[in-house]
Every structure is written in structure tokens, then in C-alpha cells.
Amino acid sequence: MAPILNISGLFKNYGATEILKDINVSIDKGDFLVLVGPSGCGKSTLLNCIAGLEPISGGTIRIGGQDMTHVSPKDRNIAMVFQSYALYPTMTVAKNITFGMQVRGVDKATQAAKLAEVAKQLQIEALLNRRPGQLSGGQRQRVAMGRALVRDPQLFLFDEPLSNLDAKLRVEMRTEIKRLHQDLGASMVYVTHDQIEAMTLATKIVVMKGGVIQQVGTPAEIYTRPANTFVADFMGSPAMNLIPARASGSRIEISRAGAAPLVLHDPRASLSGDILLGLRPEDISEAGTRTGDHVQTGEAQVDVVEPAGADTFVVAKLGGKAVTARLAADTRARAGQPLAFGFDLAKVSYFRPDTGERLN
Amino acid sequence: MxxxxxxxxxxxxxxxxxxxxxxxxxxxxxxxxxxxxxxxxxxxxxxxxxxxxxxxxxxxxxxFDAWATAWSGACTGIQCEGLRPYFWNSMLMAVPAVALSALIGAMNGYVIAQWRFPGANLIFSLMLFGCFIPFQVVLLPMARTLGFLNIAGTIPGLIFVHVIYGIGFTTLFFRNYYVTIPQELVKAAKIDGAGFFRIFWSIFLPLSLPIIVVTVIWQFTQIWNDFLFGVSFSQAGTQPVTVALNNIVNSTTGVKEYNVDMAAAIIAALPTLLVYVVAGKYFIRGLTAGSVKG
Incomplete structure (x- = not known):
């Protein structure tokens, strides 16, 4: 089966400025693709290109196997949910949802039937005669989703749909979008700058920076095997620790303030020179709490202890950098005192310090 | 306590x-x-x-004798029909001119604010520049143009002049209003399948009541009160009420009929007063509408 969305060699320039460089992405039917990156990385522009709202400067976009590169947005069989919701202010909720069908000349009976179906699905039946101005943020969000759902498109596009909601509602709507995706089995492309949204929703993540794709992969791949230090730093909260170290073969040496260097042995590694050793906070434990062949222990001075309820974050200095460990709530760590840590080298990533590229 | x-x-x-x-x-x-x-x-x-x-x-x-005289008996030069025929001339001129200039301004504003094209800013600047050209400067070229178009001395000619002169202002009003409307609205409508005119009629015009009121009051007042274009580009029979008022006041012989002059002046000013009284509160609201999000 042809992929539902296939972008190959896409370039986008504004004058002499390159916004998107050589984008290649492909998703299958039912995939949930999340485009994630810091603001200005080109993710929204890429979404607009997929929608046909921005012309592209090179490459092709295929939707459902058909070349859509020069097809106008209305004929791409897509639906889009916008950050500002973009509801038509003078129309009622019902008119907002049926406007597209009305423009396309769908008969009244079909319109009513589809409207009723979508309204029921999103539980907005009571709101149909109101205007967008009379709705709360969450309700507007639902109406915007309704407008997309009623089209029953091949591909749904979401442009940061949750960023205008407050924190609690955002989590609720996130779950709702995920459920919708599961129920419909629909193909979706979703833009966000929130890495947690990306991790929770996606079946496939594209991490972007400066108009260039940094990594494409499943959430697990992106999280456990980041392709470079940018992805390692961007995905996950708190971010992955990137500890400067010196390596020769399997021997890894990390400097410690006021003590002899910490030496670790990773039998699978064969490295040399300066490296960055990447470990997620949860892969640094309190010595003795986790066992296994790959867990090696070492002592470091604790700088700060931050209890966060379920976990306690402990910050220590290693290799001249602040290193965060996610420990149990009942940890014995005390600020200013040394503590023995366990480093899980099965989860480790190594990067080149100059280019940030992954080494293992 | x-x-x-x-x-x-x-x-x-x-x-x-x-x-x-x-x-x-x-x-x-x-x-x-x-x-x-x-x-x-x-x-x-x-x-x-x-x-x-x-x-x-x-x-x-x-x-009320003076009012009756002013309306239908006062002399403008050799004719003594009062203001009535000229009042209708003004109506025939002002209503279409206001409607046309507002409609064109709305379209221009919509294009400049929401359908960005290369040179949009330049064109908008040139239109703004047009707002600041004094009337006197265009009198001669306009007279030539009207003659060329064969509408010199006619009411359609006056409508043409006022529409051209009004577009700068009406475009400015509508552009500044539409610029506050998020561009995503157009994008959403495009994906819904609506085209350029459909988006304008179904989404933008219904949003525009406050700015339409502002534009109509502004344009109606300008066009109704205009004297210079009226006196330059009309001839006997097509003169607007402002020109007729001037003629009534200036062509009296013998005793100066102050009561008739005053009545005539009030009659000539009534429509603009009326428009402001009826729509004034929208005028204030429309002028400040840009600062409030919908």
C-alpha cells in the first residue's frame, strides 16, 4: 500500500532565506506523525506546505498516492485544526461545521446528518446554536475539531491546537485527541513545540531545527537513541545529561571537582578522545537500588536536592557540568554531601562534542 | 467604630x-x-x-414660511425652485458614491490585509498618499478625464470623482480593520473550499458592520458637504445642494432674507446630522474596534 503522506526532497525558500531544507518524510495510513521543534524551526511552515497553503520551492508532496504538489488546498482531501481555532465569528457552531459542505454543494439532509453525528461524537450538541464568541476555549477547540471531522478526510492536520488552553484542559484534550485517533484510525500530522505532547501522541516523531530534520523515529527511538545532542537535549524533561568525558577503548574518564576522576567501563564501547556521555536522569540511580551488569557506581558531591513528590531530583557536578539524577522520593541524598550513584550504561548514548553526532 | x-x-x-x-x-x-x-x-x-x-x-x-421658501421657492440665479431639485441631485450623487467607494474600499482592504501579494505595501502606501493630495491639485486633470469619458457636467461624473477620491480613505479604513483579523481564518476557509469572493461575502463582510458604519458616515459627510468638486464639475440642473445653497445666499436682490438663508443652510446640513445621530454610536465603536479581539 502506498503511504498516505509522502514528502520527498521538499525545499521552501522565502526569497534568499531557506526555511525548509531537503525534507523527506513518509507515513502510513493510521499513523500519528508529530512535527516537533523549537519555534522558528519550520514545523508550521511544513504543515502549511502539506496543506497547500504555502507554495513549495522544490520537491514533491503525495497524499494518498496522488501527487498533490500543485493541487489547491480544497482538493487535497485534508482537514486542518488551527492554533487560534479560526472559527468563523459571525456563524453559529452548526454553520461553522457545515460551511465546508455548504460551499461544496452537499445537500441539506446529508449536511444535517453529518452535523448530528459529529456533534454527538464531540458532545457539542448543546452548543450548536451559539456563536464562537460565546464559547470557552475548550469548547471552541471541540468545534474546530468538529469542523475537521465532518470532512472525513484522508489526512488530518493540527497546528499547535492545544497551546492556547490552560494546563489542565490541555492534558484533557490531549487524551481526547489520542482517543479520537484510536477510534477513527485516522492519519494525522500534528505540530507542537511541546515535547511531552509529541511523546504521548505520536506513533512517529520528526524532530526539526533550523528547517532541517534532525531525526525521524518512534517516540521510544527518539527518547532512548537520540541522533544528536540537539534531540537529546530537546526531548525529555528534565533533559538528558550530557557529561563531558575522555575515552580510550572501553575506559571512560569523567573529571570530578576536588577528587580523582570517575572511571567507568563500558565493554561495548570502543571510543577515543573527548566525548559527551549522555544519560537520562532516570538512568542515574542511587547506588545499590538498581542492579545489573551494566550499572556501575561512582561517587559525586550533591549540590541541590529538589523533591518533586513522586521523585526527587538530585543535582551533582560531574565533568564540570550540573548532572541531574531522578531518584526515589525517600533518597538519602543531602545537599553538600557525597553520594554514590549508579550509572546504567545499557542506556548510555555517546556523542561527538564538536558536531553533536551520535557515536554508538 | x-x-x-x-x-x-x-x-x-x-x-x-x-x-x-x-x-x-x-x-x-x-x-x-x-x-x-x-x-x-x-x-x-x-x-x-x-x-x-x-x-x-x-x-x-x-x-415656517422661510422653510417653505427655502425648500421650493428661493431663487438661485434666475430659477426660483428652492433647494428641492438640488437636494435630490445630492442624494442621487451621494448614495451611489458612498456605496461604491465603501464596496471598493472593502475589497481593496481585504486584498491588502489578507491576500498578501508582492508590492502590496507599496500599493497601500500609494493609496494612502492619495488621501493627502489636496482637491485643488486634481481639478484640471479631472476635468480632462471627465471630458474624455464623456461624463462632464453630469451626476455620474460627480459620482466618479467622489468614488475615486474616496477610495484612499475607505481602503485605509477597511485595511486597518481587516489586518486585525487572524490570517488563519482565510486558511481555514480555503481548506473548507471557499474561494476569494466566497470568503469575502460569507466571512469578512458579515464581520465588518462597525467599519462599514464608520466608512459610510465619513464618506457621506465628505461627499454631501463637498463644494469644490460640486461647483467645478456640475452644470445647471446637476448641481448638488451645497452649490445651490451658495447660489441662494449670493443671488438675493434687495432685502437679504436671513430667515430663508438660515432655513436653507439647515436643510442642506440635515442629512449628515441625521446620519450621525442614527449611526453615531457605531461610529465611536467602530473607530476603537481594532483594539478589541472578537
């Missing part, structure tokens, strides 16, 4: 300030209303009473 329940006293300084403010407001209102008062009372007096009475006195005997 007993004085908690007592209403708090405003300090004496603030009270004085408040009274001073009201006194100023009344003074200015009086100052601005005085001419209207004199016009109105004079128009209701007989010539005899005007000669003998005081300027600011109320009429002893109210008579």
Missing part, C-alpha cells in the same frame, strides 16, 4: 475639580451650540421680526 458605616466623604478638592470640569463642559457645549441656536431661531422668524428683534431672542411668532 461608628464611622465605618458612614459613606466615605469625597475630599473638598476633588468636588471642586468635578464642578470645574462640568462647568467647562457646559461652556464648550454652549459655545458650539450657539450658532445652531441662532440659525434655528432666525429661520423661524419673519423678516420684520429679524429687523426689529435681538439676534439671540426666541421668535415671538413661529412661522
Amino acid at each position: 461608628t464611622d465605618i458605616s458612614a459613606p466615605p466623604r469625597r475630599p473638598i478638592g476633588q468636588t471642586l475639580l468635578r464642578w470645574g470640569l462640568y462647568a467647562m463642559l457646559f461652556l464648550f457645549a454652549f459655545y458650539y451650540l450657539m450658532p445652531l441656536f441662532v440659525m434655528l431661531t432666525t429661520s423661524l422668524k419673519s423678516l420684520e421680526e429679524i429687523r426689529t428683534g435681538s439676534l439671540v431672542a426666541l421668535p415671538r411668532e413661529v412661522t
Whole structure:
């Protein structure tokens, strides 16, 4: 089966400025693709290109196997949910949802039937005669989703749909979008700058920076095997620790303030020179709490202890950098005192310090 | 403590300030209303009473003769038909000119604000520049153009002049209003399948009531009150009311009929007053509408 969305060699320039460089992405039917990156990385522009709202400067976009590169947005069989919701202010909720069908000349009976179906699905039946101005943020969000759902498109596009909601509602709507995706089995492309949204929703993540794709992969791949230090730093909260170290073969040496260097042995590694050793906070434990062949222990001075309820974050200095460990709530760590840590080298990533590229 | 329940006293300084403010407001209102008062009372007096009475006195005997004369009997040059035919000339000129210039301005504003194209800013700047060209500068070229188009001295000719001259302002109004509307609205409508005109009619025009009111008041006042274009580009039979008013006041022989002049002036000003009274509150609201999100 042809992929539902296939972008190959896409370039986008504004004058002499390159916004998107050589984008290649492909998703299958039912995939949930999340485009994630810091603001200005080109993710929204890429979404607009997929929608046909921005012309592209090179490459092709295929939707459902058909070349859509020069097809106008209305004929791409897509639906889009916008950050500002973009509801038509003078129309009622019902008119907002049926406007597209009305423009396309769908008969009244079909319109009513589809409207009723979508309204029921999103539980907005009571709101149909109101205007967008009379709705709360969450309700507007639902109406915007309704407008997309009623089209029953091949591909749904979401442009940061949750960023205008407050924190609690955002989590609720996130779950709702995920459920919708599961129920419909629909193909979706979703833009966000929130890495947690990306991790929770996606079946496939594209991490972007400066108009260039940094990594494409499943959430697990992106999280456990980041392709470079940018992805390692961007995905996950708190971010992955990137500890400067010196390596020769399997021997890894990390400097410690006021003590002899910490030496670790990773039998699978064969490295040399300066490296960055990447470990997620949860892969640094309190010595003795986790066992296994790959867990090696070492002592470091604790700088700060931050209890966060379920976990306690402990910050220590290693290799001249602040290193965060996610420990149990009942940890014995005390600020200013040394503590023995366990480093899980099965989860480790190594990067080149100059280019940030992954080494293992 | 007993004085908690007592209403708090405003300090004496603030009270004085408040009274001073009201006194100023009344003074200015009086100052601005005085001419209207004199016009109105004079128009209701007989010539005899005007000669003998005081300027600011109320009429002893109210008579509408002067109004009747001004409307249908006063002489403009050799014709003595009053303002009536010219009043209709003005209507025939102002209503289509206002409607056309507002519609074109709305379209221009919509394109410039929401369908960005290369050079959009330049074109908008040029249109703005057009707002600041004094009327006198265009008189001769406009006369040539009207002659070339074969509509010199006609009401359609005057409509043409006012539409051209109004587009700068109406475009400015609509552009500044539409610029506050998020671009995502157009994107959403495009994906819904709506085209350029459909988006304009179904989404933008229904949003535009406040700015339409502002534009209509502004344009109607400008066009109705215009004298220079009226006197330059009309001929006997197509003159607007402002030109006729001038002729009535200037062509009296013998006794100056102040009551007729005043009545005529009020009649000529009534439509703009009426438009402002009916739609004034939308005018204020529309001027400040850009600052409020929908």
C-alpha cells in the first residue's frame, strides 16, 4: 500500500532565506506523525506546505498516492485544526461545521446528518446554536475539531491546537485527541513545540531545527537513541545529561571537582578522545537500588536536592557540568554531601562534542 | 467604630475639580451650540421680526414660511425652485458614491490585509498618499478625464470623482480593520473550499458592520458637504445642494432674507446630522474596534 503522506526532497525558500531544507518524510495510513521543534524551526511552515497553503520551492508532496504538489488546498482531501481555532465569528457552531459542505454543494439532509453525528461524537450538541464568541476555549477547540471531522478526510492536520488552553484542559484534550485517533484510525500530522505532547501522541516523531530534520523515529527511538545532542537535549524533561568525558577503548574518564576522576567501563564501547556521555536522569540511580551488569557506581558531591513528590531530583557536578539524577522520593541524598550513584550504561548514548553526532 | 458605616466623604478638592470640569463642559457645549441656536431661531422668524428683534431672542411668532421658501421657492440665479431639485441631485450623487467607494474600499482592504501579494505595501502606501493630495491639485486633470469619458457636467461624473477620491480613505479604513483579523481564518476557509469572493461575502463582510458604519458616515459627510468638486464639475440642473445653497445666499436682490438663508443652510446640513445621530454610536465603536479581539 502506498503511504498516505509522502514528502520527498521538499525545499521552501522565502526569497534568499531557506526555511525548509531537503525534507523527506513518509507515513502510513493510521499513523500519528508529530512535527516537533523549537519555534522558528519550520514545523508550521511544513504543515502549511502539506496543506497547500504555502507554495513549495522544490520537491514533491503525495497524499494518498496522488501527487498533490500543485493541487489547491480544497482538493487535497485534508482537514486542518488551527492554533487560534479560526472559527468563523459571525456563524453559529452548526454553520461553522457545515460551511465546508455548504460551499461544496452537499445537500441539506446529508449536511444535517453529518452535523448530528459529529456533534454527538464531540458532545457539542448543546452548543450548536451559539456563536464562537460565546464559547470557552475548550469548547471552541471541540468545534474546530468538529469542523475537521465532518470532512472525513484522508489526512488530518493540527497546528499547535492545544497551546492556547490552560494546563489542565490541555492534558484533557490531549487524551481526547489520542482517543479520537484510536477510534477513527485516522492519519494525522500534528505540530507542537511541546515535547511531552509529541511523546504521548505520536506513533512517529520528526524532530526539526533550523528547517532541517534532525531525526525521524518512534517516540521510544527518539527518547532512548537520540541522533544528536540537539534531540537529546530537546526531548525529555528534565533533559538528558550530557557529561563531558575522555575515552580510550572501553575506559571512560569523567573529571570530578576536588577528587580523582570517575572511571567507568563500558565493554561495548570502543571510543577515543573527548566525548559527551549522555544519560537520562532516570538512568542515574542511587547506588545499590538498581542492579545489573551494566550499572556501575561512582561517587559525586550533591549540590541541590529538589523533591518533586513522586521523585526527587538530585543535582551533582560531574565533568564540570550540573548532572541531574531522578531518584526515589525517600533518597538519602543531602545537599553538600557525597553520594554514590549508579550509572546504567545499557542506556548510555555517546556523542561527538564538536558536531553533536551520535557515536554508538 | 461608628464611622465605618458612614459613606466615605469625597475630599473638598476633588468636588471642586468635578464642578470645574462640568462647568467647562457646559461652556464648550454652549459655545458650539450657539450658532445652531441662532440659525434655528432666525429661520423661524419673519423678516420684520429679524429687523426689529435681538439676534439671540426666541421668535415671538413661529412661522415656517422661510422653510417653505427655502425648500421650493428661493431663487438661485434666475430659477426660483428652492433647494428641492438640488437636494435630490445630492442624494442621487451621494448614495451611489458612498456605496461604491465603501464596496471598493472593502475589497481593496481585504486584498491588502489578507491576500498578501508582492508590492502590496507599496500599493497601500500609494493609496494612502492619495488621501493627502489636496482637491485643488486634481481639478484640471479631472476635468480632462471627465471630458474624455464623456461624463462632464453630469451626476455620474460627480459620482466618479467622489468614488475615486474616496477610495484612499475607505481602503485605509477597511485595511486597518481587516489586518486585525487572524490570517488563519482565510486558511481555514480555503481548506473548507471557499474561494476569494466566497470568503469575502460569507466571512469578512458579515464581520465588518462597525467599519462599514464608520466608512459610510465619513464618506457621506465628505461627499454631501463637498463644494469644490460640486461647483467645478456640475452644470445647471446637476448641481448638488451645497452649490445651490451658495447660489441662494449670493443671488438675493434687495432685502437679504436671513430667515430663508438660515432655513436653507439647515436643510442642506440635515442629512449628515441625521446620519450621525442614527449611526453615531457605531461610529465611536467602530473607530476603537481594532483594539478589541472578537
